[in-house]
């Protein structure tokens with residue numbers, strides 16, 4: 256018998272984000288059985304004491320009262336979450352913002368935000384005694400899943416485009432899991448992963464399919480709320496591809512609102528490359544549907560993504576509807592920026608805040624700067640940019656942005672010439 260450190264969770268059931276259909280908490284499917292929409296996890300908020308709901312832990316399982324898991328003996332070995340929120344005083348001053356913050360989620364164990372999702376998915380898979388966990392990935396979700404599953408020797412298979420940045424591929428290989436490097440796109444890897452999971456009965460962690468990834472990702476909102484002294488920010492920017500991160504952040508603040516721990520939702524801004532802007536297009540379409548869009552009628556577009564920000568290069572956004580709802584229902588926006596702005600933001604973010612980010616994670620910075628320049632904030636607004644991946648994930652893009660150092664002879668003459 257395993258010892259359970261938290262025998263009860265407060266899971267109440269599931270609700271389709273598209274059609275509203277509900278399933279009880281015993282449901283083990285992944286998508287809405289009525290319309291194949293993505294499922295939102297429901298909790299029994301009345302059973303949670305908002306004054307005493309957090310555990311004395313320094314990882315995401317601090318918030319286990321609002322997670323769909325029970326057995327804390329099955330958590331990963333790595334510490335996931337508890338990443339710093341920096342007050343970007345100098346960068347803020349140059350933009351006329353007194354309360355600009357950067358959440359550095361590149362400091363998670365595998366170097367990206369995805370650890371939050373993988374950690375919760377791993378516990379659910381282990382609680383269900385799944386034979387294996389599998390995930391399709393642009394790189395980060397897979398290197399995260401490989402690290403977390405590999406760390407506890409849980410069987411794991413990763414489906415990844417062979418063209419993913421070498422650092423991400425090497426990272427996946429290092430943990431000794433099965434790697435299927437597909438000559439094709441992320442979307443093709445995604446479909447293959449789904450097919451194999453259906454054939455073999457594996458636990459499919461795919462983004463925008465598995466309802467539990469959003470639950471892990473929402474812990475970022477809980478941390479921001481704690482780090483801001485029990486407040487929500489006014490505006491929050493995050494890089495968006497499939498739309499699962501922004502919808503997870505939305506979920507976290509919805510939980511806090513339901514527990515009356517915040518009074519209003521932050522405005523959420525999906526930050527996209529104009530070369531991979533399916534969610535932005537869908538937001539425009541939803542706005543055309545008026546103030547109360549019929550979500551069942553919203554068709555999500557498929558685009559031909561070719562942005563250099565590989566982690567947000569997505570043809571079809573698999574959690575797109577939730578992302579659109581996150582933007583529209585919070586009064587936020589979808590902001591597209593050019594790949595050049597994303598590249599320029601790498602050194603800009605590093606030099607003005609001290610945070611080193613991969614391209615997908617600087618899109619939020621470029622988007623925030625656009626809106627700051629357009630006068631969309633008041634000087635005292637609390638503005639948060641969530642940096643979702645470390646700059647070390649994609650050194651080729653960093654080199655495109657900053658070039659290489661000029662090598663010099665090992666002589667004082669040469670050194671003085673450089674310093675002059």
Ligand SMILES: Cc1ncc(COP(=O)(O)O)c(C=O)c1O
Pocket residue numbers: 367368369393395396462494495496497498499500501566567613615616643644
């Ligand atoms: C670093 C980084 N930023 C942003 C995203 C976008 O998240 P989503 O696809 O859920 O919108 C990802 C997803 O892979 C990522 O790895």
Ligand SMILES: [Zn+2]
Pocket residue numbers: 271272273274275276287288289290291292
């Ligand atoms: Zn449905």
